[in-house]
Amino acid sequence: MKITFLIHNVYAIGGTIRTTLNLAAALADRHEVTIVSMLRHRTRPRFAVDPRVTVVPLVDLRADAADPLLHRPAEVFPAAEKRYEQYSRLTDQRAREYLRNCEADVIIGTRPGINVYLARFAPTRALRIAQEHLTHDMHTKKLRAQLARNYRDLDALVTTTDADAAVYRARMRLPGVRILAVPNGVPDPGLPPTDGTAPTDGSAPVIAAAGRLVRAKRFDLLIEAFTEVAAKHSDWSLRVYGAGADKDRLQRLIEERGLSGRAALMGAVSPIEAEFAKASIVASASDAESFGMTLVEAMRCGIPVVATDCPLGPAEIIDDGVDGRLVPMGDRQALAAALSDLIADEPGRRRMGEAARAAARRFDPAHVAHAYEELFDDLAATRSSRARQRRKARWRSRVGRALRRPRR
Incomplete structure (x- = not known):
């Protein structure tokens, strides 16, 4: 299976980067994995990348500095997203071009604005999964409204906690979209023990x-x-x-x-x-x-x-x-x-x-990777039934709007 992650900037430092690299490495045991970095600002990523994982940057802030589209505000990336100022017409264009030609079986977005790209541009034959590394309530009302409109076209929304998944299910109506929690993966640090049983002997003050x-x-x-x-x-x-x-x-x-x-x-x-x-x-x-x-x-x-x-x-x-x-x-x-x-x-x-x-x-990332593999299988098996749920919800919405429309 071909799996592609979409990330803001894999060359920087941050928790989302760490957990994405952990999951990508675990999935690479059985799958072909690519990480697409929307931005690039340096030659090498600061975190180690598993050599089996391919990294593809879309906009190199060094090489593309003279491109006029880099200096024009983004139109697709949501303006209410806190990273909006780092996105441009060039990132919109490159994301559209890459995703429309993407041959991955599964595409996973890792932040709200990127998930909008995923919903708008990714091929419908691929499983499209949005990850939420913040929480529903950390986003503004304006951003949540825009996400709700776009997330309806996805296959799944994955939060890091059951509590946040419950909030999304209660407050963002997404028929046909699986909403569930999968925790972040954290590998064994592999530190040598000091007393033969644990990395610390518990005595350091x-x-x-x-x-x-x-x-x-x-x-x-x-x-x-x-x-x-x-x-x-x-x-x-x-x-x-x-x-x-x-x-x-x-x-x-x-x-x-x-x-x-x-x-x-x-x-x-x-x-x-x-x-x-x-x-x-x-x-x-x-x-x-x-x-x-x-x-x-x-x-x-x-x-x-x-x-x-x-x-x-x-x-x-x-x-x-x-x-x-x-x-x-x-x-x-x-x-x-x-x-x-x-x-x-x-x-x-x-x-x-x-x-x-x-x-x-x-x-452990291996357990987290297995949870994602089970999700991939479930989404593939339920694709038709979830599509029917989506169509029925849209039909009801259109009927409701028609009934509410004032008669002339």
């Missing part, structure tokens, strides 16, 4: 966290909670990995709380697993997560995670009290208490880390 330094990730809440932890446990430190617009504010907060030397902003590191393996706890204080890649990455290293029970991912990843801890969103005291409890209980921390490592095996 370090709490780690990682993500974009933006307000929604609530690293400020984590720093505030660590202020309480640091007062009780003088040998423990906090390391925050990531880059972003909130860096200066977070650095000031560290200094204001007297945590210089105890809490540090470490900068962006990728892959992050080697740094997580140097810690004994990983923390997440987010107000919202579309999935929670860093939670799974920590668990695959055998590190227990303390996370806020925010929408939508953590509760589907962590079994509270078994392989990690969930605390109420925005509750500094609860976060500090959960961290302190794990610090004080090293044997329990080790047991929880082992449970986390075992539980996280369900996110």
Whole structure:
């Protein structure tokens, strides 16, 4: 089977890129896989690409800089999509040309605007699958309306959590389109053990966290909670990995709380697993997560995670009290208490880390690839019945509009 992924820019760094490369490599065990990158800005991708996977860039921002279409605003890519300013009439044109001639059996889009290209231009003989790496509620009302009009022509919409799939089923009527959740795949980090059984022995007095330094990730809440932890446990430190617009504010907060030397902003590191393996706890204080890649990455290293029970991912990843801890969103005291409890209980921390490592095996890319293969088979088998559902819904819609039309 020929499978093609459509991605924003495989040459950059980001969670969608990582999980797409993980899934592509797993599928390449049995299929011919291509990744089509809408944009390219450098010679080589920053992440390693499986040599069995073909990468095809559509618009090279270096070679195409003089093309006048590159400097004209996109007409097909939705203006309400947050990446709109990076798209142009040239990306519209190249996407149309590539997709209309694409010979893939399955084509998978990986962000909303690209999924519009998929719906508009991809051949109907191919299975057309839209992935959602954010969530329904993270999109504006204007964008959701445009997506609803285009997604009706797709075969499936895949979210990363069951909770988000339920929201889409309730709020975006897509007859004939399968809406389901398949989690992101995270490979075994392959780190050498320090005690013969796990990548960490659970004794390093370090709490780690990682993500974009933006307000929604609530690293400020984590720093505030660590202020309480640091007062009780003088040998423990906090390391925050990531880059972003909130860096200066977070650095000031560290200094204001007297945590210089105890809490540090470490900068962006990728892959992050080697740094997580140097810690004994990983923390997440987010107000919202579309999935929670860093939670799974920590668990695959055998590190227990303390996370806020925010929408939508953590509760589907962590079994509270078994392989990690969930605390109420925005509750500094609860976060500090959960961290302190794990610090004080090293044997329990080790047991929880082992449970986390075992539980996280369900996110292995091979399992995720198998879920997609089952989806491909189901979509192919139900193509005719889903087409009938789509036609019936459109007929009812036309009849409804006619009945509502005022008589002259």
